[in-house]
Amino acid sequence: MATTTAPRGQDTGTDHDLPGRTTLADRAVERAAAQAITEIADVGGAGHRVFGDALGGSPEERSAQVSATVDDTTAALRVRLSIAYPASVAGTAREVRNHLVRRLHELTGLVVTRVDITVVTLYLNQPGPRRVR
Structure with a gap:
């Protein structure tokens, strides 16, 4: 929940620095x-099973699972996601981490202090034909 407050009698539509506070809920982040x-x-959502999916849809079609802990000006993230094979897991995780730090600062003004990433599955970027035995 984001709220901004200003003292009574001051216009909140001006470009002046006004006293007040903006609070972002963990869920919004x-x-x-x-x-x-x-x-x-090459990044997809967190699948619930490694081989196949009991809930329907492929892992890359669902969004990543993110949990955040937000304090006044900082945020810490825990992310569960999948990566397309044969992309580099370490390289892709590093790219995700750097992108989250930059984008969340742009979008929210928060400084991301920690991003823990769990890769729950690798998926084929382009599904091939099924083999019949």
């Missing part, structure tokens, strides 16, 4: 981070 992750190639 989680959603912003999950959306930012969709901007990165």
